[in-house]
Amino acid sequence: MKDNGKLNKKKISKLLRQLLIELGENPDREGLMGTPDRMANMYEEILGGYTMDAELDVTFSDETDVIVARDIQFYSMCEHHMLPFFGKVHVAYVPAGKVFGVSKLVRLVEKYSRRLQIQERLTKEVADELVRMGVKGAMVIAEGDHLCMKMRGVRNNSSMLTIAYRGVMEQKDLREHVLAMIRAPKAF
Numbered sequence: 001m002k003d004n005g006k007l008n009k010k011k012i013s014k015l016l017r018q019l020l021i022e023l024g025e026n027p028d029r030e031g032l033m034g035t036p037d038r039m040a041n042m043y044e045e046i047l048g049g050y051t052m053d054a055e056l057d058v059t060f061s062d063e064t065d066v067i068v069a070r071d072i073q074f075y076s077m078c079e080h081h082m083l084p085f086f087g088k089v090h091v092a093y094v095p096a097g098k099v100f101g102v103s104k105l106v107r108l109v110e111k112y113s114r115r116l117q118i119q120e121r122l123t124k125e126v127a128d129e130l131v132r133m134g135v136k137g138a139m140v141i142a143e144g145d146h147l148c149m150k151m152r153g154v155r156n157n158s159s160m161l162t163i164a165y166r167g168v169m170e171q172k173d174l175r176e177h178v179l180a181m182i183r184a185p186k187a188f
């Protein structure tokens with residue numbers, strides 16, 4: 001990575017070309033000619049979370065008790081095998097007089113998922129950022145499918161659930177109320 005946090009795509013492309021050779025491929029054959037450059041562009045996109053600003057500064061005054069953004073889709077990269085893990089995140093918070101633009105919660109999830117991650121840290125980092133933004137409580141639940149477990153290794157279809165509670169959300173009653181909100185059928 002360059003000093004400005006941007007990827008050195010030229011260097012990455014060169015390394016990927018070398019990787020193709022080591023894997024026994026011909027990087028100059030028609031189908032692979034553009035692959036190193038294409039992958040360098042892809043890494044810029046799927047690992048773009050490091051340089052993302054979650055912009056949680058867009059707020060509105062409100063006195064709602066609990067807000068839940070459910071079913072936020074995420075795609076991340078497992079730091080152990082550099083294979084994707086992906087699924088859904090539910091983000092709930094108890095505001096302290098101001099609420100965030102709902103799209104900003106999606107951006108927050110993107111900020112911490114579009115990088116080399118483990119699911120537990122992704123879950124905690126989203127909750128911790130909400131706390132830093134002054135909410136009274138936060139609860140983040142993630143459910144992820146890990147390709148490193150499905151397409152290699154144990155080759156098992158199990159998914160993983162992770163939960164982080166912060167502040168007033170540590171209270172059992174509130175937690176259960178939010179879990180019921182998440183499980184509730186959609187109105188339409």
Ligand SMILES: Nc1nc2c(ncn2[C@@H]2O[C@H](COP(=O)(O)OP(=O)(O)OP(=O)(O)O)[C@@H](O)[C@H]2O)c(=O)[nH]1
Binds near residue numbers: 078079146
């Ligand atoms: N807790 C947790 N584990 C993860 C996550 N992503 C990958 N892993 C695990 O990281 C572990 C790495 O274990 P190693 O023994 O070093 O690697 P490995 O030999 O490839 O392990 P196997 O996957 O069991 O074949 C594996 O158990 C993965 O399933 C994650 O988000 N959270």
